[in-house]
Amino acid sequence: xxxxxKPGHLRETRGSNVSKSKAMASITSIxxxxxxxAQTQLNASAHNIANMNTDGFKRQQVTQTALAQGGVSASVExxxxxxxxxxxxxxxQLQAKHAFIANLAVFKTHDKLAGALLDKSA
Numbered sequence: 777x778x779x780x781x782k783p784g785h786l787r788e789t790r791g792s793n794v795s796k797s798k799a800m801a802s803i804t805s806i807x808x809x810x811x812x813x814a815q816t817q818l819n820a821s822a823h824n825i826a827n828m829n830t831d832g833f834k835r836q837q838v839t840q841t842a843l844a845q846g847g848v849s850a851s852v853e854x855x856x857x858x859x860x861x862x863x864x865x866x867x868x869q870l871q872a873k874h875a876f877i878a879n880l881a882v883f884k885t886h887d888k889l890a891g892a893l894l895d896k897s898a
Contacts, residue, residue, distance in 0.1 A: 802846050804883065805846070805847055806846045806847040806882075807879045807882040807886065808879075809843070809846075809849065810847065810875060810876075810878075810879035810882075811876050811879045811883070812850065813838075813848045813849070813850035814872040814875040814876035814879065815872075816838055817838045817850065817869075817871070818872045818873065820836040820838045820852055820868075821865040821866075821868040821869045821872065822869070824836055824860065824861070825862065825865050825869075828860035828865075829860075832858050833858060833859075833860065834854045834856075834857070834858050835855040835865075836852050836853070836854060836855070837852070837853050837854075838850050838851070838852055839851050839853060
């Protein structure tokens with residue numbers, strides 16, 4: 777049996793379920809980081825589309841970096857050159873939408889499995 781001491785930190789109370797619980801907790805944090813990165817991409821591409829007709833506008837670009845503990849971080853940078861790229865931004869929105877949905881499915885599946893595990897251990 778394991779108890780959550782703080783979000784993302786597990787404390788063993790008995791048994792050897794800690795490694796399973798840590799894996800389950802990291803699945804949640806990895807999926808959440810993916811949803812956050814997808815949201816960042818959606819926001820940046822929406823910003824680019826909304827401002828594409830503004831004189832001198834420089835697009836926002838999102839860079840994703842894999843994290844050592846799992847998951848991803850996303851950072852927003854401004855392009856060096858002014859100009860729009862509507863096709864790129866529309867494709868980015870579709871990719872981000874699908875990434876968000878996929879990570880949400882992982883998050884929901886984890887929630888269902890965690891509930892089933894708690895039902896069996898109760």
